[in-house]
Amino acid sequence: MFRRKKALKTEDTHIKQLADIVGPKEVLFHKEDLISYESDGFTIHSHMPKAVVFPKNTEEVAAVVKYCADHDLPFLARGAGTGLSGGAIPLNGEVIISLVKMKRLLHVDLENRQAVVEPGYVNLKLTHSISDKGYYYAPDPSSQYCCTIGGNVAENAGGAHCLKYGVTTNHILGLEVVTPAGDIIEIGREGIADVPGYDLLGLITGSEGTLGIVTKITVRILKNPEEKQTVLAYFDRVEDGSRAVSDIVSRGIVPAALEMMDKIAIEGVEAAAFPVGHPKDIEALLLIEVDGISAGIEEQIDDILDVCKKRNVRSVKVAQDEKERAKWWANRKTGFGAMGAISPDYLVQDGVIPRSTLPQVLQKINEVSQETGLRIANIFHAGDGNLHPLILFDARVPGETEKALEAGSKCLQACADAGGSITGEHGVGIEKREEMRFVFTDQEIQAQTDVREVFNPHYLLNAGKLFPSSGRCAEIKAEQKKAASE
Amino acid sequence: MSVKENVVQEPPCTNQSLSNYLWKEKPDENKWADCVHCGMCLESCPTYEVTGQEQHSPRGRVHLIKSVAEGKLEVNEQFMDPVFACLDCKACTTACPADVDVGGLIEEARGQVRQALPLTGWRKMVSSFFLKGIFPHPSRIQTAGQLLKVYQKSGVQSVVRKTGVLHVLPDHLKTMESVMPKIKQPVRKKYKHEEVIKAKDKTKQEVAFLTGCVMDVMFSDINEATVNVLTRNGNDVAIPKQQTCCGALHVHAGDRDMGRKLAKQNIEAFEHADTVITNAAGCGCMLAEYPELFREEDTEWRERAEDFAKKVVDVSKYLHDTGYEKPEAKLNTTLTYHDACHLAHGQGVRQEPRDVLLDIPGVKMVPMANADRCCGSAGIYNITNPDMAGDVLESKIENVPEEAEMISMGNPGCMLQMAMGVEKHGRNQQIVHTVQLLDWAYQKEDQERGRK
Ligand SMILES: Cc1cc2nc3c(=O)[nH]c(=O)nc-3n(C[C@H](O)[C@H](O)[C@H](O)COP(=O)(O)OP(=O)(O)OC[C@H]3O[C@@H](n4cnc5c(N)ncnc54)[C@H](O)[C@@H]3O)c2cc1C
Ligand code: SF4
Ligand code: SF4
Numbered sequence: 025m026f027r028r029k030k031a032l033k034t035e036d037t038h039i040k041q042l043a044d045i046v047g048p049k050e051v052l053f054h055k056e057d058l059i060s061y062e063s064d065g066f067t068i069h070s071h072m073p074k075a076v077v078f079p080k081n082t083e084e085v086a087a088v089v090k091y092c093a094d095h096d097l098p099f100l101a102r103g104a105g106t107g108l109s110g111g112a113i114p115l116n117g118e119v120i121i122s123l124v125k126m127k128r129l130l131h132v133d134l135e136n137r138q139a140v141v142e143p144g145y146v147n148l149k150l151t152h153s154i155s156d157k158g159y160y161y162a163p164d165p166s167s168q169y170c171c172t173i174g175g176n177v178a179e180n181a182g183g184a185h186c187l188k189y190g191v192t193t194n195h196i197l198g199l200e201v202v203t204p205a206g207d208i209i210e211i212g213r214e215g216i217a218d219v220p221g222y223d224l225l226g227l228i229t230g231s232e233g234t235l236g237i238v239t240k241i242t243v244r245i246l247k248n249p250e251e252k253q254t255v256l257a258y259f260d261r262v263e264d265g266s267r268a269v270s271d272i273v274s275r276g277i278v279p280a281a282l283e284m285m286d287k288i289a290i291e292g293v294e295a296a297a298f299p300v301g302h303p304k305d306i307e308a309l310l311l312i313e314v315d316g317i318s319a320g321i322e323e324q325i326d327d328i329l330d331v332c333k334k335r336n337v338r339s340v341k342v343a344q345d346e347k348e349r350a351k352w353w354a355n356r357k358t359g360f361g362a363m364g365a366i367s368p369d370y371l372v373q374d375g376v377i378p379r380s381t382l383p384q385v386l387q388k389i390n391e392v393s394q395e396t397g398l399r400i401a402n403i404f405h406a407g408d409g410n411l412h413p414l415i416l417f418d419a420r421v422p423g424e425t426e427k428a429l430e431a432g433s434k435c436l437q438a439c440a441d442a443g444g445s446i447t448g449e450h451g452v453g454i455e456k457r458e459e460m461r462f463v464f465t466d467q468e469i470q471a472q473t474d475v476r477e478v479f480n481p482h483y484l485l486n487a488g489k490l491f492p493s494s495g496r497c498a499e500i501k502a503e504q505k506k507a508a509s510e
Numbered sequence: 511m512s513v514k515e516n517v518v519q520e521p522p523c524t525n526q527s528l529s530n531y532l533w534k535e536k537p538d539e540n541k542w543a544d545c546v547h548c549g550m551c552l553e554s555c556p557t558y559e560v561t562g563q564e565q566h567s568p569r570g571r572v573h574l575i576k577s578v579a580e581g582k583l584e585v586n587e588q589f590m591d592p593v594f595a596c597l598d599c600k601a602c603t604t605a606c607p608a609d610v611d612v613g614g615l616i617e618e619a620r621g622q623v624r625q626a627l628p629l630t631g632w633r634k635m636v637s638s639f640f641l642k643g644i645f646p647h648p649s650r651i652q653t654a655g656q657l658l659k660v661y662q663k664s665g666v667q668s669v670v671r672k673t674g675v676l677h678v679l680p681d682h683l684k685t686m687e688s689v690m691p692k693i694k695q696p697v698r699k700k701y702k703h704e705e706v707i708k709a710k711d712k713t714k715q716e717v718a719f720l721t722g723c724v725m726d727v728m729f730s731d732i733n734e735a736t737v738n739v740l741t742r743n744g745n746d747v748a749i750p751k752q753q754t755c756c757g758a759l760h761v762h763a764g765d766r767d768m769g770r771k772l773a774k775q776n777i778e779a780f781e782h783a784d785t786v787i788t789n790a791a792g793c794g795c796m797l798a799e800y801p802e803l804f805r806e807e808d809t810e811w812r813e814r815a816e817d818f819a820k821k822v823v824d825v826s827k828y829l830h831d832t833g834y835e836k837p838e839a840k841l842n843t844t845l846t847y848h849d850a851c852h853l854a855h856g857q858g859v860r861q862e863p864r865d866v867l868l869d870i871p872g873v874k875m876v877p878m879a880n881a882d883r884c885c886g887s888a889g890i891y892n893i894t895n896p897d898m899a900g901d902v903l904e905s906k907i908e909n910v911p912e913e914a915e916m917i918s919m920g921n922p923g924c925m926l927q928m929a930m931g932v933e934k935h936g937r938n939q940q941i942v943h944t945v946q947l948l949d950w951a952y953q954k955e956d957q958e959r960g961r962k
Contacts, residue, residue, distance in 0.1 A: 078562060
């Protein structure tokens, strides 16, 4: 039964000091309480944190950071822990600074189309709280039901509707950040689209929690489109589906979303909690949405139907009402989790490729699946060439985890070979540190770790993420050199 | 350290021999194997909303339960806390894309906790008094009900309230006392000489009715309304005498043996019925889950439990699916609807009760935000975990629209909790059961006809 927590029972002075800052109820340090924080949405690695603290405001965040910095305690920020590359895993036994208690919507300014939120505010809540006034927040990662806007900023999250509207970085107007030394700084100015000087907003956004802890965010909000139409198309050949994607874009249509699922993915979503009733024997489906002012929507839909027909679509339909549309999207957006219904574990990869190379890269992924003997499902943002191969495996079978990692790495290699990149939106974290070498030379990596050093000189904040280990070795050497010369 | 090195050092495998579950009915590995740790369930969970802590979320609870099986944790007090703070509201089951049966896992884990750390002291006394001594015995509940009735009628209640004897009760029990429903005659007592209560006009079908144990004493007027509404719509209603408490409270508390005993008695009692009607979402949900209790038992009982489970249906869904007469009298009122967890998440019944309510002329429905968010009642949770229950209730009441005059729902446990919430937070909505409203409309119609 739920016991009222008694006074802090610990001899650890760090824990006591942290409790003095945030209050005794807001510190976790028992093994049983910490174990849930040993990983995030990426479960292949796990490590126990030293403690988890729940600050309620920026000042408390700054005080915790200062304490950690002064006492050489590694620390990192965590939002909802839905990250898929292990960014919030405490590899070095960090003090986790959880931002979920800072979850207020601070201010909505419809006139200037912006809102100010705390970092723990959940993505979808923003749209929910302004939708009655006709506005919404565009970046819509599939995890938007629970991921935090702070986490979105750190990962520069994208989503189905980012094809037309851009990813998180295109919607951030200002940030309040606690630096790794514990200072509070403001970047960007409310209501002003651009400020002179270096684009620090752009640098912090997508830095995966390695440059500072975001404590306040000013975001752009958009007016709801006048009209929206959604199309579902079934194909007998993956190739036809992927060609249709290129054709739609080359006709000059910019759909709000253009998503694809292959046969194994369809098997998963149909076996899970939000089935639509997709036929079991099709090879690929496309989910296409167009929005904007009413004039012209009909023509775009006709164009899309025409492209699908030319590419041998088996059947294609337009959503009849909001209910049908919502059903299609729920099925798509819960797609990753749905893999749990057909496989005990999955590893989701996240590569980006030029749209035109889609058929050949999918073919390559298919070969990887055959080589490794692991099934690979594909659910992805086809419109912007952002692939998500989901490698299905069973961690209980000895050797399968390694095989899955290998398959994942090969998929990324295929993306890099096709002229693409190794992450579209899920970040590098722990997962893709090594694969950074597919796209960057040692010097390029060094240049980036040099930037990190300006912000995070003692390397206590979220160490061991984002860059490969030798990049780190080089940097440690540099540090030693510096120390020697001082 | 490269990715591969790390993996070799800590193979993420489950090893049965390391398991720290040492008793029978271990949490089922297949249930947590479905969990991919995606976190899509987090925001649905009321205890996560209140605490913001992973171990009080569905994902965290599944992870804890799995960690014990992997030998990383033991079944101890610290493990018990999150496992028992779960409300059994099943909101996570609706939210989870992989259909992980979090609730089932938690109940199994509670079974292990109860065997590892048997209750001692006053907790044991209270628990065995209510769960073993009272709930399974209808006659004793009736006696307790009688006492309560005397207490309310005799004026002692008002004396007690005025003199402040209640000050010795903890706050949450004080509020509960003040909203206790007036005790009337239980349905089972009233119809004890009738084999079946005949349909008002022509019989369309016969159904059996589970009256519920506490329900029939504390909320006998809702049972009365249920019988009225069913008989008015062509149903003969049987109230099997052998029926007993559904066992939900026992299973939630980790006492699966008692749960099975009660389940067997009910399965036998309703052997000859084709349809088993419930009007308490918590009971209905438990009945439908009887097969889980026999997962490790002999196949005979498992099959009987499965057959039984298929017959169970909530009264609002039954009326909706088999048809009912739309009332003609007007009940001019503005109401809002609260989805009881065990109706919405547990049995997937959401639209049916709303449709029934909207069929009553003059009823205006205003939506409640987060209507399917738990109110914190959860069986006896509000007695055992008052702090958490209070926080959950507060956020529920905040969502009750000002303009609503009534809040309708399909679960008596919620009704008591919501009544407490309304009282405690200075609101004034009347709390009603869906069938009660329908019954009132019929009664009003009859009166108006009579007058004409
Ligand atoms: C089912 C599922 C679907 C997903 N779909 C998508 C998708 O479509 N598109 C997409 O882009 N991503 C997707 N993701 C990945 C994930 O949801 C996003 O990366 C999200 O932005 C992470 O937010 P979070 O609050 O969970 O952050 P966390 O996982 O807690 O943290 C992620 C990283 O951000 C850092 N961080 C968190 N908060 C802060 C802060 N306030 N300041 C500084 N650093 C911080 C952490 O240190 C960590 O490195 C999906 C994940 C899942 C499980
Ligand atoms: S219980 Fe379901 S929703 Fe929650 S983390 Fe596991 S798979 Fe995801
Ligand atoms: S049953 Fe309710 S309280 Fe328990 S884990 Fe699920 S959502 Fe949370």
